Amino acid sequence: MGNDRNSYAKTDIDATFMHMKEDHMRNSQLKPGYNIQIGVSNEYILHLDIYKERSDYKTLIPFLEGFKKSYDFYPKYPVADAGYGGLTNYRYLKLNDMELYQKYAMYAKDTHDKKRMKDPYFPFNLTKEGNDYLTPNGDTLKYLYRNNRGNDVYELPNGKRKEINDENLTYQKEVIKNLTSPLGIELRVQRSIQVEGAFGVIKEAFKVRRFRRRLTHNVKMEFYLTAIGYNLRKYHNKKYRITE
Structure with missing residues (x-):
């Protein structure tokens, strides 16, 4: 060998x-x-x-x-x-x-689920702008804080929250x-x-x-x-x- x-x-x-x-x-x-x-x-x-x-x-x-x-x-x-x-x-x-x-x-799912891939809040569709993220349709995910799991927490326009880890992404x-x-x-x-x-x-x-x-x-x-x-x-x- x-x-x-x-x-x-x-x-x-x-x-x-x-x-x-x-x-x-x-x-x-x-x-x-x-x-x-x-x-x-x-x-x-x-x-x-x-x-x-x-x-x-x-x-x-x-x-x-x-x-x-x-x-x-x-x-x-x-x-x-x-x-x-x-x-x-x-x-x-x-x-x-x-x-x-x-x-x-x-x-x-990230590579074959078409519904997931077309979701404007799908992490791979987001663009970083400062501390926030922008969606393809112009919505802003506002950065709130980093939680104890090491993920950044963002607030969506509808008031819901989403966790994203930039390094893992x-x-x-x-x-x-x-x-x-x-x-x-x-x-x-x-x-x-x-x-x-x-x-x-x-x-x-x-x-x-x-x-x-x-x-x-x-x-x-x-x-x-x-x-x-x-x-x-x-x-x-x-x-x-x-x-x-």
């Missing part, structure tokens, strides 16, 4: 492989869960980790820090699906010179621009093929649907062995041109 940064241009992060081990009561009330994250590049699993954290959002930074520890650099394009994008993660990615190719929670615009570019479209296609494909092989071909061990470090070792097997199978199939 080498150490060339370009060889990791399609490194991806996903958390679609969730495993719930049966609890001793056998009624699903006490099931422990393992959130498995893998990083895939050129169809090989380069990095993996396991978390007890249910939220994918909170696993992005520790996962990429683990990647950095293993390879001594960050992937340039850590492409990820919805659930990973957000202000804290975007700040971290920008700080470490990684590109923003991670969808945020409202990405689909800037990041979201960059994400949309990146993901809708030719490179972004290609990376999204590769994310779907490579990550979903890896999990598909592990679950269907390897029949790995239940962990045999308990405790995170034991489960992690078990999945490491699975990933090694997956990579060896991938290498063999590529070498002998076997279609999976």
Whole structure:
């Protein structure tokens, strides 16, 4: 796989492989869960980790820090699906010179909901003028204050209030621009093929649907062995041109 940064241009992060081990009561009330994250590049699993954290959002930074520890650099394009994008993660990615190719929670609506996109108060349609915002039809959103969540609060002409975070808005615009570019479209296609494909092989071909061990470090070792097997199978199939 080498150490060339370009060889990791399609490194991806996903958390679609969730495993719930049966609890001793056998009624699903006490099931422990393992959130498995893998990083895939050129169809090989380069990095993996396991978390007890249910939220994918909170696993992005520790996962990429683990990647950095293993390879001594960050992937340039850590492409990820919805659930990973957000202000804290975007700040971290920008700080470490990684590109923003991670969808945020409202990405689909912001790019496909025509009614939302035509709304004059839709944040992407607003123009900043001093501390206030102007809508395309000339209305003014007057700045009131910054709340304890770090968002600016504006008063609309009808008396209602709207929260906007300028920093996050800037990041979201960059994400949309990146993901809708030719490179972004290609990376999204590769994310779907490579990550979903890896999990598909592990679950269907390897029949790995239940962990045999308990405790995170034991489960992690078990999945490491699975990933090694997956990579060896991938290498063999590529070498002998076997279609999976």
